Amino acid sequence: MKQAEREDFGALEGSELVENIKEVVVPAVELQTRIQALGRAISVDYAGKDPIIVGVLKGVVFFIADLLRAITIPVEVDFIAVSNYSVETRQTGLVRLEKDLEIPIQGRHVLFVEDVIDTGLTLNYLLQNLKARQPASLEVCVLFDKSSNRLINIPLKYKGFDLPDRFVVGYGLDYREKYRNLPFVGLLKADALKKSPH
Numbered sequence: 001m002k003q004a005e006r007e008d009f010g011a012l013e014g015s016e017l018v019e020n021i022k023e024v025v026v027p028a029v030e031l032q033t034r035i036q037a038l039g040r041a042i043s044v045d046y047a048g049k050d051p052i053i054v055g056v057l058k059g060v061v062f063f064i065a066d067l068l069r070a071i072t073i074p075v076e077v078d079f080i081a082v083s084n085y086s087v088e089t090r091q092t093g094l095v096r097l098e099k100d101l102e103i104p105i106q107g108r109h110v111l112f113v114e115d116v117i118d119t120g121l122t123l124n125y126l127l128q129n130l131k132a133r134q135p136a137s138l139e140v141c142v143l144f145d146k147s148s149n150r151l152i153n154i155p156l157k158y159k160g161f162d163l164p165d166r167f168v169v170g171y172g173l174d175y176r177e178k179y180r181n182l183p184f185v186g187l188l189k190a191d192a193l194k195k196s197p198h
């Protein structure tokens with residue numbers, strides 16, 4: 001591994017959490033710099049609009065926590081939780097709402113925040129659901145865009161990074177529920193993708 005990559009492990013150097021990481025794709029400092037810029041842009045665009053920031057559990061919690069602290073105007077935050085129905089979900093985006101919003105969004109300015117958009121099917125389904133509640137506006141802020149896999153065109157008002165079509169973990173993104181708590185985004189070693197017990 002290159003020196004620059006090893007350095008980004010920082011305090012995690014040598015820890016069990018990073019022993020299966022092959023390569024850092026987005027270092028922690030680049031994530032934080034970009035999120036600060038997104039927060040500034042959102043603060044300007046939504047000034048005086050009393051927006052609601054909406055996220056989908058669980059992957060988004062790391063991004064949304066840092067983004068919210070980079071926003072300098074009053075905002076409200078709410079979450080939805082979904083579960084996939086079946087294998088077909090991957091083709092249709094159809095999901096079951098496990099936890100709905102607590103705040104009514106009719107007539108409100110809603111900014112939907114996601115960690116990663118891949119095919120766009122899940123996001124499209126959720127946006128249709130929210131749109132039916134007649135918000136004053138509904139825009140999307142996504143941290144990672146894997147545009148080469150997109151099946152549905154969804155306008156992204158704010159975007160953090162373009163990612164190649166590779167499976168990555170960290171900063172909320174999981175492999176079998178693990179690695180979400182990495183402060184950077186990285187690639188797993190091939191044998192880690194096979195040997196996981198769950």
Ligand code: IMP
Pocket residue numbers: 059093116117118119120121122123166167168169173174175
């Ligand atoms: P899609 O846009 O409907 O294909 O679904 C995107 C979802 O797939 C995200 O919410 C993630 O849960 C998951 N996902 C996509 N790419 C990755 C990845 O590289 N690592 C981990 N999860 C991913």
Ligand code: MG
Pocket residue numbers: 056057058059060115116
């Ligand atoms: Mg997700």
